[in-house]
Amino acid sequence: MSFLSLVVKNPFRNKTRSSLAIVGIAIGIMVIVALGMITGGLESSTQSTLKAGAAEITVSQAGSTGMESSGSINQTYATDILSLSGVKSTAGILRASNTTTATTSSNSTQGGFGGGLSITGIDSDKLSLMSIDSMNGTAFTNDSTDQVIIGKTEAQSLNKTVGDTINLYGQNFTITGTFETGNFMTDNGIVMPLSTLQNLTSNQNKVSDVLVKVTDNANVTTVSNTITNAYPNQLSTSTAADSANRINQGLGFISTASWAISLLAIFIGAVGVINTMVMTVYERTREIGVLKAVGWKNSRILGMILGESIVLTLIAFVVGTVIAVVGVEVLLTLVPSVGNAITPSFSIYIFLRAFGIALLVGVIGGLYPAYRASRLSPTEALRYE
């Protein structure tokens, strides 16, 4: 039998104790991997959100959050803003949500974050400002009252494709096209002509926001300031960079939190491993005496105990990683609203990090017990009862 097989075999001598240590570390590894997959997924979807910012500036009513679900400013602002310097094009959009979910689909609709369907009204020639540049099928025509296009994720969760009918506000609409922008908010919604949505929600001539695209060489911040200065106390602006910063701050927080949790997991795991290995060495004192008597070097005894500790944490790494991957997949399937928004990251970095942490816990947790074992006096160890 090779020395390595001995090292792998030994942790199974006391199955209960080793299993408990493994469970402890596996929970830590599971948290680290699961958080990594989810934050990694959030990071990549934010990146596509930013890339998709066809309109650099969103103009909304002063004091509002920019995510109002009903018309709050006059549609005329769209043409007014267009005359300001640095503005290339503008589009008034109306955001609404259809909470009645009166769809013809048999399975009840769970799309959208509020539980209802998120619907945006915009003129079809302005779709590119929402970064809807291409689609399966065709866009609606501006004067139609029974045509919509639908985001890919929403289409999937509603189980609809081009040509199907969808019931919104008690009326049937034909889906003329589906689109994918990479922005999970946009892809999880329905888009129809602005005027149609205004009529359906009694928001005639009102919009929620005005999307602004700046001219090629204009500075986004300067244009943004020009707009707020032109309409003080009436309009406020937010730029793609602003929201990127907000999201990055949020992600930064999540990532800090996940590091903190990782550190905690390392700490708890290491304490558990030290405890387990100290007990092992204590119980096997005589045996260690025998190993010294038959000529084992101190370094081999150190290597054996350290190796056993690493075996424990590597098993925990495998167990924790499997639970995390399966757990995240199950969670995202069971809760489609989250599942549609987040594609978990399977970046090798996440697994390498967890592996590194497991290895580190094994080394940190095993070092002291291994050192003690290697320093035992052979005669004392052999006299040990």
Add this chain to the structure above:
Amino acid sequence: MNNNENIIEIKDLKKGYDNGKIKALNGMNLKVKKGEFISIMGPSGSGKSSLLNMIGGLDIADEGTIKVAGIDMMTTKNLNKFRSKEIGFVFQMHNLIPNLSVVENVEIPMYETNTSSKDMRKRALELLKSVNLGDKIDQKPTKLSGGERQRVAIARALVNKPSIILADEPTGSLDSKTGEVILDLLKDLHKKENVTLVMVTHEPYVGNMAERIITVLDGKCLSDNRTTNSK
């Protein structure tokens, strides 16, 4: 090294424990020729095990000189190499590793010898056959009788072809009949392999099997007698 040379040379050896309060060895003198079979007898606490530990390089004496197989035990560092090459220990308790099979237990001392796994297995099987355990190689030690365990321990002690076997009450935990089997085995081995055998025992009939009986008292050699077995 021929059989007239001393493989063990001990002069005025002293070893104290608990800051010198206990004098386990107190001026011990002993010479053993290569290939001899000696038994060490004496009351409990007289220093027999301590003496064996010094010979085997498990502990280092405080004063005196001790040379074993040409190595100065007082100054040599890393005695593990010496133990691995020259010494085979057999203890009162078999001290086998419970989760390893019989054959794996016998392989344990070979890890320090750069032997391939295959050769390790070959050598271990060969020895287990010679101690009549060829049919128990895959058993766990817990499934064996006391005598069988001690035979495994003897196989383990022999596996690196040591020049000296140090046996500390090898029959101490066995009934007399099983004990005899073990003693016969050790005697046989001594004869066939020309290995030096130093055995601690407190049973006179066991001691009488040796060629020389050393009696120890208070850490000193009290008497040194040749028996009728002496060549």
